[in-house]
Amino acid sequence: MSHLPSLIYDLALILIAAGAMTLLFKWLKQPLVLGYIVAGILAGPYVNILPLHVIDTVDIQTWADLGVIILLFALGLDFSFKKLLSVGKTAFVTAMTIVGGMMLLGLLIGQWFGWSTLNGLFLGGMMCMSSTTIIIKAFDDMKLREAPYTKLVFGVLVVEDLVAVILMVLLSTISVSKAFNGGALIAVITRLFFFLSLWFVLGVFLIPTLLRKIKRFTSDETLLIITSGMCLGMVVLAVNAGFSAALGAFIMGSILSETNDVKRIEKLIDPLKNFFGAIFFVSVGMMVQPEIIGQHFSVVLLLVATVIVGQLIFSTLGFLLSGQSLETSLRSGFSLAQIGEFAFIIASLGLTLGVTEPYLYPIVIAVSVITIFTTPYVMKMAGPVQALLVKILPQAWLSRIGRPPKKTERSTSKQAWFTVLRSYLTYLLVLLFLVSAILFIILQYVYPFVTATLHQPLASIVCFTLSLLLLAPFLRALLSNNVESASFMNLWMEKTTNRRVLMVLVGLRVFAVFATLIFVINRFFDIPWFVNLVLTLLLLSSIMKSKWLLRHFWNLESRFLINLNERHLAENYRKIEAAGGVMQLNDMHSNHWLDFKLFTCAFRLKPDSAFIGKRVKELNIRQAYNLMVIRVRTKDEVISNIPSGDYELRQGDSIRLAGKKSLLRKLQEDQQFALEFVNHSYMTLHGFSKLEFNRKKKEDRITCAGIPLSNHSPLAGKDLVESNIGARTKCLVIGLEREGKQLVNPEATTTLLPGDIIWMLGEEKPISRHIEENVYFL
Secondary structure, eight states: OOOOOOOHHHHHHHHHHHHHHHHHHHTTTOOOOHHHHHHHHHHTTTTTOOOOSSSHHHHHHHHHHHHHHHHHHHHHHHHHHHHHTTHHHHHHHHHHHHHHHHHHHHHHHHHHHTTHHHHHHHHHHHOOOHHHHHHHHHHHHTTOOTTTTHHHHHHHHHHHHHHHHHHHHHHHHHHTTTSHHHHHHHHHHHHHHHHHHHHHHHHHHHHHHHHHHHHHOHHHHHHHHHEEEEHHHHHHHHHHHHHHHHHHHHHHHHHHHTSSTTHHHHHHHHHHHHHHHHHHHHHHTTTHHHHHHHHHHHHHHHHHHHHHHHHHHHHHHHHHHHOOHHHHHHHTTOOOOOOHHHHHHHHHHHHHTSSSOOOOOHHHHHHHHHHHHHHHHHHHHHHHHHHHHHHHHHHHHHTTTOOOOOOOOHHHHHHHHHHHHHHHHHHHHHHHHHHHHHHHHHHIIHEEEEEHSSOOHHHHHHHHHHHHHHHHHHHHHSSOSOOHHHHHHHHHHHHHHHHHHHHHHHHHHHHHHHHHHHHHHHHHOOOHHHHHHHHHHHHHHHHHHOHHHHHHHHHHHHHHHHHHHHHHHHHHHHHHHHHTTOGGGGGGGSHEEEEEEEEHEEEOOOOOOOOTTBBGGHHHHHHHHOOOEEEEOOOOEEEEHHHHHOOOOOOOOOEEEEOOOHHHHHHHHHHHTTEESSSSSOOOHHHHHHHTTTTTTTOOOEEEEEOOOOOOOOTTTHHHHHHHHHHHHHHEEEEEEETTTEEEETTTBBOOOOEEEEEEEEHHHHHHHHHHHHHOOO
């Protein structure tokens, strides 16, 4: 190879300079990001200190763009939408206060210097994003990682990461349209959230299942190739949909963050992230022009002051508005007074789109470097500033600061309405979104393709049939009463006016299904309106009567929820191991897989019930519905937990059953003349365990525990009949985990194997006995 491409020369220079600077900055105990930027300045075309410099900056920029994609993908892997929901009101209020305030300051400064509105918007976007990397390092250096307020700071950073990705999309759209139009901006935001939700739902539904199916074939090399392909595939999809490549990478990372393989993927991606991230930050330094910084040094100083003071004011104000104390607000706010990685990415985006002035990029880099250096010193100022404010502020102000707002107590009726409306609107919006997404995909992509392949009448029939098959389960769910049953029934029985409003709510769902069917038929067939009406009514009636469609929807819903919580399931395994081989469900967080597959509810025997006088085993509930009788309560409040098959039911008894929600509903429908639904709601197993844990009579408690089996466990190698668990200890095996799969209410012939985790339901003493017998042999 006699001639090397310039790219190889450039990469050699970049990596040698970056390696030398990282060693130097490690020795100086400074962030590596600054070392990369300095390496870029030295290797770039604007500083001639080194005898060599980068030849082809275009190729390096392509590598830097790939670095942004990998960085955003890695950020998505660590993101988790559930983590976003868990950070609470404080993080949302604070992040929105910072973003709103700093964006406004960016616009004002831009107007003051005579810059365009776009330059001001990009400047505001750069100034409102704090640096996660720098904050983590500062907390570590100052030994503050365990401080109470650090969780609040990290929560704000999580929200800012998401806002930064959305800002990139919005700024790109505004840049392309060259206009700031309120209506167009709302349309862009709506379109953005539609595609975000669609990609997320489809990704969570399909990708974890795919990874589980191919798990035994995936070595580290294969998994790296597959996940990298998924990342770049989503990048291409996002760009074709009119969004940025960074958004696609972030979305795919956030989807994979919910899978059981996320730690493994992070480990595999980490070298790529380090390599391409280094190239990106070096390319950032290569764009720094010392002459421009010298010419605009006053602007740099002004922006440094604006970032530090603005972040301090708006972040502290955000924490105070969310109800935090003065000390917590100041210490948290003073941690966020810098700009970092996303400022570089947004600055690079503006330069690539050609909408920001060339001098803005090096100015922002200089501001970032200075604020990164000042971060530890600003954090140390929080204590003295607090002491000063305590001295000068009136006592009345200090007593009000951080005081949580008083919670207004709702009446029982208002609380019931709040519960019903929240449940109703959530389910309605989710289902309508899914219906809209299916129609959008079919009409936008499938129908044109089929029409180009087949003749028009046949193409319409094919697409109509496909639309109906895909929409039917969700339309059936819209027709079912998915609102909170207990609150719904309480409101229904309270007064006549409530019934009218509730009937309107039910009618709106029916109308939504009716309108959807009318639209679909009219879209694919040119027929008279009365024929369309008759066909719609026939389809509506068929969908409404179909129990199979409802069960199919429940299966889809269960699969989505299990995929969404796959990472949490893996954490349950680790918790069981950390607890010495057993973990009781009432000690764990909700969202356990049993919460999505197993529910409990109580039924009271009606006075003329055919169940009266029968023994439990004669009811055939286990055989016909795969449900378990876990408790019988007599009219005298005598409780029999895990009753034997010979227990005889009497008038006034109530029975509590456990099993899949769909089967509990089927029993309720089939036995409506024999059983009365007691509490009008289905309780998750976790909720039931928590309720039992609070019972005053310890002997009446039912608990649930997961017990892993080893080669030496007494139950290993036996089936459930041979183990004789029920007869010996009045416990039920309600779930089984084996090789990542979950099984509810396993058959009696199921053999228990070493490595299984069996979930047992029973009274505390029998459960404890099983724990002692099996954990001893772990």
